[in-house]
Amino acid sequence: MSYISLSDQDKKEMLDRIGVSSLDDLFCCIPDEIRLKRELRLPPPLTEPELVRHFETIGGKNKEHIHLSFLGAGAYRHHIPSIVDYLSSRGEFISPYTPYQPEVSQGTLQVIFEYQTLVCQLTGLEISNASLYEGASAAAEAVLMAERIKGRSRIQVAGSVHPQYREVIRTYVKNLAIQVEEVGYDDKGQVDIESLKRQIDNGTSAVVCQSPNFLGVVENLDRLSEVAHQNQALFVAVVAEAASLGLLQPPGAAGADIVAGEGQSLGLPLSFGGPYLGFMACRKEFLRQFPGRIAGETKDVEGKRGFVLTLSTREQHIRREKATSNICTNQAWCALRATIFLETLGQEGMRELAYQNFQKANYALGSLSAIKGVKRKFGGPVFNEFVLEFEGGYKKVADHLLSNGVLGGLDLGPFYPALKDCALFCVTEVHSKADIDRLAGLVEEVVR
Amino acid sequence: MSREPLIFEISAATKKGFALPQLDVPEKKDALAGLPVRAAMPGFPQVSEVEVVRHFTRLSQANFCIDTSFYPLGSCTMKYNPKINERIAALPDFQGSHPYAPQDLIQGNLEVLKTLEDCLTEITGMDAITLQPSAGAHGELVGMMLIRACLEDRGDPRQIVLIPDSAHGTNPSSAHTCGYRVREVKSNSNGTIDLDALSREMTGEAAALMVTNPNTLGVFEWDILKICEIVHAKGGLVYMDGANMNALVGKFRPGDMGIDVIHLNLHKTFSTPHGGGGPGSGPVGVKKHLEPFLPVPIVERGAAGYRLDFSRPKSIGRVRSFYGNFLVMLKALAYIHSLGAAGLKEVAEIAVLNSNYIRKSLEGVYHLKYASPTLHECVFSDKLQKERGILNIDIAKRLIDYGIHPPTMSFPLIVPGALMIEPTETESRRDLDQFIEAMKAIAREAVETPEVLKSAPHVAPVRRLDETAAARNPVLRWEGPKE
Amino acid sequence: MYPKEYRFTKDHEWVKVEGDTATIGITDFAQKQLGDVVYVELPAVGKTLDVHQTIGVVESVKAVSDVYSPLSGEVIAINEDLNNSPETLNHDPHGKGWIIRLRLKNKSDLDQLMTVGDYEKFLEGPAS
Structure with a gap:
């Protein structure tokens, strides 16, 4: 052709x-x-x-779709309304470039403006950019930003932040004068506050925590933010499961200075890991240090409202090596999908989505942890994921599930040696009660 | 045309655009106790499905795009995006695939990755490819990290990266993000790298040269062998920004000619849609000596099928979550499979033909700072029109009235008032001629009715927008109804 | 055009000296080159500056320019009006658009600067 x-x-x-x-x-x-x-x-x-x-x-040759799956861990299966595919596949949205010429890009620019508004509403912060690549590099950008603002060289990262996000942060800071220190988790699966208090000092630019964290546990953001601020460090909240924001306290309300996260749950299919959507929001006072493109409202010569890319002097095409980030092409089309998704669900839909995830996961947690030989590993509150510990190890459970057409949770052994018999299960609104009961039935068969 | 309201302005409580099935598990209301739950989200929209559909359909109609208009945005390679590639990327076997699924269940995905790697190594002449970088600038950053890791391994990481003054802004920014200082190398009167300047700047402090080839003027760095020699002789490495690789496919392989690292833009050369600013994909190719440092994971082909290899001791580490923008790669692979070797070479040839046709037709009408032959794009300037007070932005905005997207103006910095034009290979003679005629008409208008240009555009959804006001008093989100 | 009593730099800053105090801004030429100024980044009062150290940044929509201190000394005042009305820098660059006041540390720094005649000549020359 x-x-x-x-x-x-x-x-x-x-x-x-x-x-x-x-x-x-x-x-x-x-x-x-x-x-x-x-x-x-x-x-x-x-x-x-x-x-x-x-x-x-x-x-x-992919054989995954025949399985009922309980995998999450940073990539979540949610229902996507048909109009997200329908509208986002219009040529006027998928084939233009970055909206450098605002007069012929009002569609893309207004979408970005609405997206920024929605991200602010969800996170409880004042400004949002037009998107970053995905959650892990967004977290890394937040770390670099905190270092620019504070001029301090150390950051404290919770060990319960997604392992890939921690790896990416380390890759990004390796060649810069920034040291990463990890903070352990306690038996509730939350950041060990006492360790954090010991490790943090006036050389710390930021405390980076994720909620719900990689162990599925919802953190006490108020307390973490307090410790960070007592040491004049910034508090960076990472969100890997954006659907949780429909129900949980927005990080901004808990005092987060920067929120960085993954927006895949908002209308993007699993897609073997990409393209996804990095989102980022922060407090207004940090605007000049904010990375990425930003759309703003203005007027044309006739006084009509219009939108433009603005504050570009932060960016590489003007400031070159002094730019706040090297990012150019971002994930605009993924942000468009998230915008359609969020506007279709609306406030009530987002709350209902999150609430069903929460109820179903808690039902599943209750059923599974009632099985003899299966233990809920952490006592902290969960959203749509939880860690189970299996007497005699997880492998035979996973194998049994697989041979019955079920993909169980993610084996945590490779990520945390201390959790070698544990797995992270994810339950969302796509799972019916029958799916969950089937999972519990199969687990019971093998553990017994 | 009245402007489309913001969705927040048509929102009202109780309207619904979506419903979930009834919760079918026993509801535990007390489970929320102890959970930090949010209050309502003031202003968050509530609209019907049909309102959402009309909203986005109308918004889409305010956009220029490739499917409706000629879009000669230089350096951005705004070629037609084949629709079949979208269909392939939407196949449920790929789209529904979880990144943590056991590797035995995702052999198809891994085959896609490995096949694309093979195709790109052949096209570039490099020895290995990582598909992970999310976009071109991300690829540049990964490339810089690879160079640094390699030089550190040799015991001498160095401090400086050399970048020509014609380079795109991401180059210095990416080098800086990798902890390097940037030193500029001047261009000569041909618009190419000045070899004497390079020899002077290329000291033992310099880790690498970042070279764009063909460069941002569309000029091929014909001394590329010499350039690599100078850099290598001082122990540095050569990074090629492959944003313009669409001019070279099937004609020149960077890996054969001394380039150590290169990034490609799948959303430029390999036709994947730009999406209004992403997602892109910026694979990085390296020669053997840099392979040990590639980011994890790597796809390996073995007797028992494909495997992801995570344990690579010298790797720079992970640069993003999972394995890159997989669906974008899938579209690019479908494109390579559609065209084959001869088809891809034809892409380069016709892109260069179209560009030179425009250049020839507009020479004399617009000023061309550099006389050097050009490949896929050409950079005119507003120098002739400026005498009458007409700037490149006025020419650009007037083009909109002719139904054509403006060229690139923000760089290269070595051409003041630049008009960087890249037609790409997919455009018809009729579109090219219409563009040429429009540019000629605008040049006449600049003399006869300059005010028409100054106040352009006249027929766009909005008139010229006040970017100064936007930056002085930033309004970056909707904050509630206005009085 | 350019005030007779001011001194100037090749980076297009101006200096007005009164006793041991120097007021510093950017010249009319510089503001015209930048276009509509949208933001001025100011240093903290009390900061000490060396010659050629960055005072702050002046930004327009599409350009950004570092402002360098022509003199050494301590910042004793900054023009906070520029925070809310950066356009003052366009309207009155040599007056209300001043950027900082410095307590001079070394009066001999002034010897390195151009007089108005030199600066006007500099602007006409190819180097500008």
Whole structure:
């Protein structure tokens, strides 16, 4: 298949106008000795029907969809209203570039403005950017931002922050003068406040915690924020499951200075990990240190309301090496999907979604932890995920579930040696009571 | 045309756009006790489904896009996005796939990743590829981290990265985010890297040179072998910004010519849609000596199928969650499979043909600072029109009235008043000619009726917007009904 | 155009000295180059500056410029009006658009600066 729109006649006439005799002549500026003299070795071209069959065959090698799945851990299965796919696939949304020319990009710009408003409402903070790549790099950007604001070189990161987010933070700060220290969790699965108090001092720029955390436990953000602020450090709250914001206290209300998170739950399919949606919000006073694009409201020469990208002097195309981030292309289309998702659900829908997740997960936790040999690992409150400990290890449970077409929770052994017999289960609104009962039944079979 | 209201302005309590099935587990009301629960969200919208559909449909109609308009935004490669690729990326086997699913159950995904890696190593001539970076700038940052890790491993991380004055702003910013200081290298009168300047700047302190090829002027750095030699002789590495690789596919392989690291933009060269500013994907290719440092995980092909390898002791670590923007990669692979080797080479050839056709047709009408031959894009300026007070922004805004998206103006910084034009290969003769005629008409208007340009656009959804007011008094969210 | 009693730098800052106090701003040429100023970042009062140290940043919509101190000394006042009305810098760059006042540490720093005649010549020359 080819997507060229020129006829042979066009090509000939255009070459004539340019004054060269062949397409190859147009490449005369590449010295002959360094030009590729052979065809690339790539698979042969396919027509559309062949292409569809080819990818259906490869897709068929994925065997996951036949399973009932209780995997979460930073990627969540939620119902996505049909209009999210329908509206977001319009060419006017999917095919433009970053809205550099506001007069012909009002659609994209107003969507960003609405998205920023929604993120502020959800997080309880004053300003939001237009999106970042995904949750882990958003957390890393928050750490860099805190260091710029505070000028202090150490950060305290909760060990219950998603392991991948912690890894990415470490990768980002490795070449800068920033040291990462981890804070352990207590038997409720929450940040160990006493350890935090011991580790934090006036060299700390930020305390970074996630809620609900990677162990499924909802943190006491008020208390964490207090400890951070007592030491004049910033409090960075990470949110990996954005659906929780429909029910739980917004981090801004608990005193978070920066919120960084993953918006995949807001209308993005699992997609084997991407594209997802990094979101970030902060207090107004930190605007000048905020990374990423921002849309703002203004007027045109006739006084009509319109939207533009603004405060661009923070960004790489103007400030170059002094920019607040190197980010250019972000996840605008994913932010569009989140905007459609949130506006469709509305306030009541978001609360209902979150509430059902909470009730179903707590029902599942109750059923599963009632089984002999299965123990709820942490006492702290949970949202839609929880950790179970299995007497005799998790592997045989996982295998039994799999052989019955069920994907159980995530084995935590590889992430936390101390949790080698534990697994993290996720239950959302997509699971029916029958699904949960089936899971519990199968677990009971193998543990017994 | 009246402007579409903000969704918050048409919201009212009790309206509904969505319903979930009744909760089917026994409800435990007391479970909420002890949980920090939020109060209501004031202002959060409540609208009906049809209101949402009309809202976004009307908003979409206020956008220019490739499906409706010629979009010669230089350096951004605004080519047509084939629709079949969207269909493939929407296949439930891929879209419904959880990133933590056991590897035996996701062999299809891993095959996609490995096949795309193979295709991109062949196209670039590099030895290995990481698909993880989320966009071009992310790729640059990963590339810088790889270079730093490699030099540290040799015991000499160095402090400085050299960047030509024609470079895109992400280059210095990415180097800085990796802890490097930036030193600028001047361009010569051809618009290419000045070899003498490079030799002077390339000291033992310099870790790398970041070179865009063809550069932001569309000019091929024809001394690239020499450039690599100078950098390598002083123990540095050469990073190629591959944002313009669409001009070179099938014609030139950076990996054969001394480039150590390169990033590609799948959303440019490989046709995946820009989405109004992402998601993109910025794979990074490296030569053998940098392979041990690639981010985790890596896909390995073995006798028992594909495996993700997480244990790589010299790796720079993880650069984002999971494995990159997988669905974007899937679209790019579908594109490569559609075109094949000959088709991809034709992409480069026709992109260069279209660009040179525009250049030839507008030479003399607009000023061209550099006479060097160009590939896929050309950079004019407003120098001729400026004498009459007309700036590049006036020309750009007037193009909107002709139904055409403006060219890039914010860089390269070495061309004041730049108009960077990149038509791409997918445009028809008719679209190219209409653009050329519009540009000529605007040049005439600049002389005859300059006020028409100064007040343009005249037929867009909004007139020229006050960006100064937006920055002086930032209004960055809806804060409730206005009095 | 440019006040006779002021001194100037190649980075387009101006200095007005009264006793051991120096008022510093950016020149009319500089504000025109930047365009509509939207934000001025000011230092803290009490900060001590060396010659050529960054005082702050002046931003327009599409450009940003560091402002360097032409002199060494301690910041004794900043023009807080610029926080709310950055446009003052465009309207009256040599007067109400001043940026900081400095207590001079070293009067001989002034010897390095251009007189108004030198500055006007500098602006006409190719270097500008």
